[in-house]
Amino acid sequence: MKRTSREHWSPLKGGCMDPAAGLTYSSFFLKTKMLAYILCTALAVLPLMIYFRNPYFLKDLSYTFLSIYVGIRLSRIKKKFYSILDRFLDKVAEHPHKKFIVYEESSYTYSQADRESNKVARALLTHAHLKEGDTVALFLGNEPWFVWIWLALSKLGCTASFLNVNIRSKSLLHCFSCCEAKVLIAGADLQGAIEEVLPTLKQQGIRVFILREHCHVDGIESLSDKIQMESDEPLSRQLRASINIKSPAVYIYTSGTTGLPKAAVINHEKVWIRAFGMTFAGVRSDDIVYIYLPLYHTAGFLLGLYGAIERGTTVVLRSKFSASNFWNDCRKYNVTVIQYIGEVMRYLCNTLKRDNDKDHKVRLAIGNGIREDTWVEFLERFGNICIRECYGATEGNVGFFNYGGKIGAVGREHFLYKMACKYALIRFDTEKEEPVRDSRGFCIEVPRGETGLLVAKIGKRTPFSGYAKDKQQTDKKKLRDVFEKGDMYFNSGDLLKITDEGFIFFQDRIGDTFRWKGENVATTEVADHLLTVDFIEEAKVYGVKVPGHEGRIGMAALKLKENMDFDGKAFYQHVKNYLPSYARPRFVRIQDALVVTSTFKQMKVKLAEEGFNPALIKDPLFYLEDNKGYIPMTQELFNCIAEGRLRL
Structure with missing residues (x-):
């Protein structure tokens, strides 16, 4: 075969590819191999460069x-309304025999829960004459009945109003009536x-119903017997045909910023977000x-129960927290996911150490505070549990999630959010409280790196529904003309800080x-409750920090009526009768006059900073001894509290 003037490409030949260029096959392969090596090296080093620049890159990407x-998913739900009830x-239908609720020694499958709620719905339809759009107040602790009744009300197109089981008298009537x-x-x-x-109701x-088979009190009707008589057949979807994404799903009570509890309006869109x-x-x-955690609160109900239904998981329900029985x-029950609030984690860390502390299947903890x-102590003692701290207010339009796992942070900034x-x-003035x-x-x-008041713009995508039948308190949570004329922002009432890394840390509550x-x-x-005591003329209540404790504990500064003394036993009996345990002032300070600002606002910030140390405060101080009453505060008592020898 005759050889041409130009060599054909062949990897087996060592001659010139192009004699004019003088490039041999071997030198071409060498340079190609070098370029490939450089490219592979760059691709290998790139993740390291990204990691050192942003160690949370993969978590951000995820x-x-x-x-x-x-x-x-949320846009599809909005386009064609799909409720949490529909998800349930x-x-x-997907797994009828899977366990849904486990409570004490009983368990209920998804299909059993469905049938039980059908019976409740039919009983309420027949005897309470409920119709779509009605509101029903639920005064009930953690038990399966809570879930069945909520499901029943949802099937009837009604809105559930969850009352805190600790409230009494005036607060109870207020919470009931405002929705x-x-x-x-x-x-x-x-x-x-x-x-x-009852007389007021x-x-x-x-109409008042109680979960008993018999009740002989005039004005209170038994409900359990009526439920047992009903069919468990499904109800018509027409009973809730007019409910949409903006309809109120539940009312959950929050103390907000001041005054009596307020009913935060939680519509179906916010339900899904939670x-x-x-x-x-x-x-x-x-x-x-x-x-x-209580089902009448946001964490237990929206994040806990609703979140479990969204995922289709099994829920182990307990009536209340018990540190000794927790693990x-x-x-x-082979629990894999727990919810928490800060105090709970501290209680668990304070329990007696045991050899089997890490013997469990819990892999994830979700909560706040x-x-x-x-956080560090919990992980060291109970093992490698992924803690997912989050932040948000029941009525708020903003929330954060610490997906990066930074210890102590309540969230991480993300460009999409x-x-x-x-x-x-x-910037916020804590003295003027504005x-x-x-x-x-403009603000x-x-x-x-600096602490500031968290505010979030109120708009179509981030609405603020406010409080039911309480325009005044709703308006108080709105800030106007924040960055430009006419804008409006939700005032969270919380002081936060964002670090250079983009992590968000909670600082304080205002x-x-x-x-x-x-x-x-x-x-x-x-x-207001304290002012009804006959020897108190003025009262201001505030929270003080205690070493080793999350949050703040209650303290009251009192001015007594002329020629009257502080009666610790009578005062204790009063707060015991009218206030839940967590709201009772643990410390009392007696003052000759309660100082106010130039605008007649009580100066609580300074009082909170001064705390309850008798070495620094010359005013008479008292301490609430468990189940005994208020006794004089001594330096020894203070030292016991500060050193953690006395539990609060």
């Missing part, structure tokens, strides 16, 4: 994809509390979720509310 997924019914409920359903153990306010024509918290935390359908329950030192929810930290404004009258955003043992305490409401 959160991005998850946010897009949830956003798509789909799960009933205009027509029916009250109470647990058998709460009959005494109902009887206290009868006067208002309210329920997706379990999705963001990484809960799977095969998980077993342990719920001991035994987790082992007994855990301190950094408790900032696009969807416009929020900011603004935002600082510039010469133009000032604080730089990273206004007339403090948090103790997982409950918000409205100082104005407590002070």
Whole structure:
């Protein structure tokens, strides 16, 4: 064969590819191999470069994809309304025999829960004459009945109003009336509390049902017997045909910033947003979720129960928290996911250490309010549990999620969330208790690393529904002309800080509310109760920090009426009768006069800073000794509390 003037390409030949260029096959391969090596090296080093620049890159990326997924689901739900009840019914059809609720020694499958709620719905339809759009107040603790009744009300197109089982008298009547409920359903153990306010309820024509088979009190009707008589057949969807994404789903009470409890309006859109918290935390359908937090609160109900239904998991329900039984329950029921508030984690860390502390299947903990030192101690003692701290207010339009796992942080900034929810930290004057404004009258955003008041813009994508039948308190949560004329922002009432890394840390709570043992305490409401004591002329209530404890504990500064003394026993009996345990002032300070600002506001900030140390305070101080009354505060008592030798 005749050779041409130009060589053909052949990897087996060592001659020139192009004689003019003088490039041999071997040198070509060498250079190609070098380029490939450089490219592979660059690709290998790139993740390291990204990691050193942003160690949370992969978590940010994962959160991005998850946010897009949830956003798509939420948009579909809005387009064609699909409620949490519909999700539950789909799960009933999907796995009817899977355990849904485990309570003490009983368990109920998804199909059993469906049938039980059908019976409740039919009983309420027949005897309470409920119709779509009605509101029903539920005065009940953690037990399966709570779930059955809520499901029943949802099937009837009614809105449930959840009452805190600790409230009494004036507060109970207020909570009941502000959502205009027509029916009250109470647990058998709460009959005494109902009887206290029964005359007023009868006067208002309210139907009262109690979960008993028989009740002989005039004005209270038994409900359990009526439920047993009903069919468990499904109800027509037409009973709730007019309910949409903006309809109120539940009313959950919060102390907000001041005054009596307020009913936060939670519509179906917000319900879904809260329920997706379990999705963001990484809960799977095969998980077993342990719920001991009150179902009448946001964490236990929206994040806990709703989130579990969204994921299709099993729920282990407990009537209330027990530190001594916590891990035994987790082992007994093979719990994999727990909820928490900061105080609970501290209680668990304070229990007696045991050899089997790490012998459990819990892999995930979701909640809020855990301190950094408790966080570290909890992990060291109970094992490698993924803690997912979050932040949000029941009525709020902004929330954060610490998907990065940074110890102590309540959340992490993410560009997608900032696009969807416009929020900011603004400079706040804690003495005047108001935002600082510039010469133009606008608020000032604080730089990273500085503490500021969290505000979030109120808009179509981030609405603020406010409180039922309470325009005044709703307006108080709105800030106007924040960054430009005419804008409106939700005032969270919380001071936060954002670090250079983008992590968000909770700093403090402002206004007339403090948090103790997982409950918000409205100082104005407590002070109003104290003023009814015959020897008290003025009262101001505030929260003080205690070493080793989350939140703030209640303290009251009192001015006594002329020629009257402080009666510790009578005072204790009063607060015991009218206030739940978490709202009772643990410390009392007697003053000759209660100092106010130039605008006649009580100066609580300074009092809170001074605390309850008798070495620093010359005013008479008293301490609430458990179940005994108020006794004089001594330096020895203070030292015991400060050193953690005396539990509060």
